[in-house]
Amino acid sequence: MDIKIYQGNKLKLPQSDINVVIDVIRAFTFAHIAFLRNAKKIILSSNKSDCFVIRKKYKNLVLAGEEQGIRIKGFDYGNSPASIINENFQDKILVQKTTNGVNAALNSLNADKVITTGLTNVSNTIKYIKNHLRSYNENAKVNIIASHPSSDEDYAVAEYIKSALMNENKINAMQVVQRILKSDAAQKFLDTSKEQFDYKDLEICTNEINGEEFVMLVNISANVPFIERINLYDS
Structure with missing residues (x-):
């Protein structure tokens, strides 16, 4: 098995069987919470103008995204998982635009399967x-x-996944959490003077959520790629 780790959101990747795209703080943690709160699917967009165009085509559509970590003007939500923890997105489609995770996913479609995840x-x-x-x-x-x-937060999870796939298990979950908390991206959530960054987000992003067995698979056959919730044991 050939497993390689890459870092960045604008990469030209070699063809593979499986691409795993990680965004811990916060895009794919937000997506995971949205699916737990019954979202139907999450459309990925790299352009905020396109998001508003897509909104006109669908009923029950919700815009979520950020620029420089801050909610985009005119969007329903930013990128905060804490902000949707008690929402109900039953039958709703989300459109997500973020700086790192979404762009990385859209640049990782050259695989048989594309999976998105946080911790x-x-x-x-x-x-x-x-x-x-x-x-x-x-x-x-x-x-x-x-x-x-x-x-370092996404790289820490990448190394954790690689170690598990290789059955090495050299890295444990607590070590990953410590690296996330020490990462540059985490520091603004630890700074109480930065009120726009909720510490509760960091708490959510650093805890596994057990109970519902599904993964977040990118549908790469659609004209506009979207994430869908797939049962753990489905194809």
Whole structure:
């Protein structure tokens, strides 16, 4: 098995069997919470103007996204998982635009399967990949993309996933959490003077959420790629 880790959100990746795109703080933690709160699907967009165009085409559509970490003007939500923890998105479609995770995902579509994850859903992600690697030969290629181009939180999860897939288990979850908390991206959530960054987000982003067994798979066959919730043991 050929597993490589890449860092950044504007990469030109080699073709692979599985691409795993990580954004811990906060895009794919937000997405995970949205699916737990019954979102139907999450459309990925790299352009905020396109988001407003998409909104006109769908009923029950919600815009969520950030620029420089701050909610985009005219959007319903920013990128804060804490802000949607008690929402109900039943039958609603979300459109998500973020700096790192969404762009990295949209640049990672050259694989048989594209999976998005943060830390909250990482165990399910690992189980899903292990299950599906059985259908590939021993030369299966997996790209793991840490979407933040410089901070360590996504890279920590990438190394954790790689270690688990290789059955090395050299890295434990607590070590990953400590690296996330020490990462550059986490510091603004620890700074009480930065009121626009909610510490509760960091708490959510650094805890696995057990109970519902699904992964967040990017539908790459659609004209506009979107994330959908796939049962852990489905194809």
